[in-house]
Amino acid sequence: MSERAQAIMIWWGLAFMYIFGFTLWGLLKMMPPPSATLTADQVAAFYADNSLHIRLGAMVASWTSAFMVPFSTVVAIQMARLERGRPVWAVLAFAGGIMMSIFLVIPGVFWGVAAYTPTRPAEVTALMHELALLTLTTTDQYYIFQMVSLAFLSLTHKGDVPDSPFPRWIGYFTLWAALAFEVGAFAFLPKSGPFSWNGAVVYWMPLTVFGAWVTTVSVAMLRALKRQAAAKMPQGAVSNDA
Template sequence: MNEDRFLLRAGAWSGLAYLLVFGTGWLVLAHFFPPIEPSADAAAVAERYREHHLTLMLAAVCIMVSTVAALPVSALLVRIVALIERGAGMLTLMMGFTLATFLVLNFYSGFSFATAAFRSDRAPDLVQYANDWGFLQFMGGIPMFLMAWVLLAYAVLVTDSREDPVLPRWVGYANLWIAVLYLPELLVFFFDDGVFAWDGLIGFWIPAILFIAFFLASPFVLRPVVRRHFLA
């Protein structure tokens, strides 16, 4: 197979690009670090969107556009799992479907915030509804991407029997721990205050640190794989 060297290198670096574009929207423009309190009433949420209408709309657009930056790294992860499987087997297909759902989730989370910000004169209850939809979708929708870490861990620790594995074993253990530590985030659906809420320690801060760490580390893990196995 003739490999596209540019796209492979882009795949190795695009996790960082995704983090930068997403972070520009989420952190720099929207100041969702921490997010709007889930316990805030409809009037307070609507006022936030009215006061920061333009920046929140720009933030939502950045979050949606970040989906494009995540495409190459997603494709590369699927290729790496296929390499480990020595063909496109069940694990590869499951990885592809899981990452596709993550891309959809990422886009529509931004779309929800854009809906909340679009009409500054909208009824506060409707603004709050769209805001809730965005946060619950991205933070509570973890089943749509949690399996990516589980599948990568399985590929590294179970499927890859090579003496010199495609990915280091520690990558498998790290992904497994990320999945385990992310799982309690599902509790955001049951709490609007405290550590399990979408702005709490378990509902937001721990997953946020893991999310940032994963994408920050991705070029340093993926570039050696691309050099050794795809560009050699």
């Protein structure tokens, strides 16, 4: 895959991530989410009052929420450059990133379903609402595979591969981000406070760290791709590849 194609995929993923984030806030009304202490009738009223906005948000999320797919593809390709022999860490990172994207896609579908028929029984709407938010905040199962793989290669590769996008500080930052995400599973326990699904520890910290991590790794890869493209060019030629 050319450096230009990889750069396009990174920008594609970044653009979709930021559109999805705006959609969470402006249309889906899930930044921050409603309190987990709302009754079923209050949840149903929330979806009835915001039905059009939420359905529009679900539509936009249907187009943008799988942004981890192009991002994870380039991460895996760049990781494979650093491995000797079969790129098992790159494959694991790719698999983790692709599976991770599923649990960013599903919540938007559930929110759209919850808002689709405001006249249904309140308990059914509340169930869809809970499924969506708990899917968004507690599905930490796959993040760890991409992040630990990337951190491992960042911290252990010998520097014998030129123009790596993953210096050691990326490895340390990735490990910290992985720990920040893993607290999401606590959302199953309390309904209020910092560990609830709209709390500072379970919602705001992972959300902020996730956006910062994807952006930072993307910028590092874009810079490395420019260096990789320049290294392929004959001396004195001008590269248009990244």
